[in-house]
Amino acid sequence: MKKELTILTTFSIAIILVVTGCQHSSASKNDSTVTKSVTSYSSSENTAIEEAATSETSVKEITTEEITTEEITTEAITTEAPTPTGLLPEERASITMGKLSPDHMYYNEVTTLDPACADYINELSIYDAEIDDTFVVHISLPPDYNEASTYPMVVMTDGVWRLSDHPELRPLMTSGQIQDVILVSIGYPNTYNYDVIRKRDLQTNPDSFLHFIVDNLIPYLEEIYSVNPENMTLTGHSLGGYWAYYALFHNDTIGKNTFTNYYIGSPSMWANTDGKFMSTYEDEYYSRTQTLNANVYVTVGANEDKNFISSIEDFYNDLQERNYSGLNLTYEKIEGYDHNTVFKPSIKNTLLMFYKKDSE
Numbered sequence: 001m002k003k004e005l006t007i008l009t010t011f012s013i014a015i016i017l018v019v020t021g022c023q024h025s026s027a028s029k030n031d032s033t034v035t036k037s038v039t040s041y042s043s044s045e046n047t048a049i050e051e052a053a054t055s056e057t058s059v060k061e062i063t064t065e066e067i068t069t070e071e072i073t074t075e076a077i078t079t080e081a082p083t084p085t086g087l088l089p090e091e092r093a094s095i096t097m098g099k100l101s102p103d104h105m106y107y108n109e110v111t112t113l114d115p116a117c118a119d120y121i122n123e124l125s126i127y128d129a130e131i132d133d134t135f136v137v138h139i140s141l142p143p144d145y146n147e148a149s150t151y152p153m154v155v156m157t158d159g160v161w162r163l164s165d166h167p168e169l170r171p172l173m174t175s176g177q178i179q180d181v182i183l184v185s186i187g188y189p190n191t192y193n194y195d196v197i198r199k200r201d202l203q204t205n206p207d208s209f210l211h212f213i214v215d216n217l218i219p220y221l222e223e224i225y226s227v228n229p230e231n232m233t234l235t236g237h238s239l240g241g242y243w244a245y246y247a248l249f250h251n252d253t254i255g256k257n258t259f260t261n262y263y264i265g266s267p268s269m270w271a272n273t274d275g276k277f278m279s280t281y282e283d284e285y286y287s288r289t290q291t292l293n294a295n296v297y298v299t300v301g302a303n304e305d306k307n308f309i310s311s312i313e314d315f316y317n318d319l320q321e322r323n324y325s326g327l328n329l330t331y332e333k334i335e336g337y338d339h340n341t342v343f344k345p346s347i348k349n350t351l352l353m354f355y356k357k358d359s360e
Contacts (some may be wrong), residue, residue, distance in 0.1 A: 086219050094127035095220070100138065105190055106163045114167035121166050126220070128212045131205070133197075136187050137217065138215060140166040142173050142180030142226065150228040152181045152355060153221070154260075155213065156347075157202070157240040159187025160194055165347055172348065178355040182225060186213070202236075202243040203271050210247050210254045218258065232352055233261035237343045241267030245278050248294060249285040261295045263350040266339055269311040278315065286322060293326035298352055301342035302335045308334070 087095075100107070100121040110117050117140075124137040138159060142151060156162045162185035188197055201209040221227060234306070236244030243297045244264045251257055269278060300312050316331050332349070334342055 012065055019285040052237040079357065087168050087216055088129050091127050091129055091216060092220075094125070094134065096125045097224075098123055103190060104136070104163065107158055110163050110167055113164060114170070117167045120170075121163075126217065127207075128216055130211055131201070131208050134189065135212070135217075136189055138163060138166065138183075138185045138187070139221070139225075140170070140183045142182065143170070144180060145226075147226050150226045152179065152231040152233065153218075153227050154181050154183050154233045155218075156183070156185040156236065157234075157236045157243065158198065158238075159185035161343075162187070165344075168344070169348065169351060172351055175232065176357055178351050179357055181351065181355055182221075182227065184221065186217070195299070198239055202239045203273055206243050206246045206273055207250070207254055209243065210250060214258050228260075230260065231354075232259045233263065233350065234259040235265070235347060235350065237346075238339065239268045239271060240265035241265050242269070242271040242278065246273070246281060248292075248296065249278075249281045251292075252285070252289060253319075256295070258292070261350075261354045262297070263346065264296060264298045265299050265314075265343055265346050266308075267298070267312060269308075269315055279318070282319065282322075286324075290322070290324060292324035295328045295354060296330065297346075297353055298329070298331045299340055299342060299349070300333050301337035303338040304332050305339075307337075316347065 044338045100110075100123050104123075109354075110121075120140050120143075122139045122141075124139060125134060126137060133344070136159065141281070156165065165185065166183050169183060173180050184329045188194065218232075222229065234244055234247055235249075236242070241264045244262055245267055247255055247259065248262050248264075251259065267278075271278075298312070298316055300309050302309075316329070320329055330353070331348075334345055337345065
């Protein structure tokens with residue numbers, strides 16, 4: 001009996017060592033790579049272990065020399081691979097980075113605002129395999145950018161209309177009103193039909209677009225710039241506002257708690273994804289958790305359609321009544337602005353709200 005217990009203990013220790021070794025090996029792998037390999041036991045060792053698990057007689061026949069930590073490798077344990085993050089080889093190979101190209105909508109408007117903007121706005125082209133499409137991303141670094149420091153990042157959807165916001169928001173930094181931030185706007189090539197492509201990313205496949213930003217774009221930007229991952233802001237207006245709400249209610253899943261702050265402008269509450277309206281996504285989130293750690297700023301133009309405004313306010317009030325732990329919720333109806341003009345004052349207010357410099 002003593003011999004049996006000794007052998008069983010040895011077998012258990014070996015298995016514990018295998019699992020520990022597997023965990024250690026897994027932790028040491030790069031997050032952006034999923035490596036699979038197979039190394040088999042010898043047939044006699046494999047037979048001995050199977051018999052040990054099913055027969056008391058077989059256990060007595062196995063000696064400690066037959067089961068050693070060197071012989072049991074991490075490949076003997078099969079575990080489910082985590083969702084991969086980071087760029088696939090073909091995605092990384094697609095990347096081009098350069099200065100702001102004149103082949104872009106509103107380029108002349110931007111150079112009129114600031115002739116030097118081409119010196120500080122970088123243009124990134126990046127392919128996403130899941131969506132099977134290429135995005136054009138504009139990035140402007142703060143005036144006194146220093147690689148030794150880290151900076152909050154503001155990610156704006158609908159980049160085709162956001163280019164002018166880069167030079168317009170820059171004075172908030174140069175005047176010392178806000179902290180230095182990295183501005184990022186995500187758009188498309190000029191040849192695209194924006195109505196069709198926006199619906200694809202913001203309404204039809206909002207999960208894929210969020211995957212692209214969280215798992216591909218941001219990790220790459222963190223590779224090449226000094227980003228503060230603890231203080232990121234996501235912005236969206238109109239259909240982009242609908243999508244920003246979607247991202248908020250998936251921050252614990254697809255979003256991986258990437259964003260701390262959300263600006264949601266004039267969200268299209270009439271929109272739905274496969275018949276699911278935003279209230280359903282919020283219900284699903286609430287059923288998972290009553291904690292929502294986020295700062296959320298919602299705006300609408302006072303001159304917008306009254307029914308449109310009512311739908312936004314009704315949803316906002318319902319969200320407020322949930323009383324989520326950790327949620328800081330602010331709503332503002334901005335006088336004198338309509339659906340097409342309210343983003344400009346709203347994005348300025350967003351940066352002043354989330355990144356205002358402390359008085360010295």
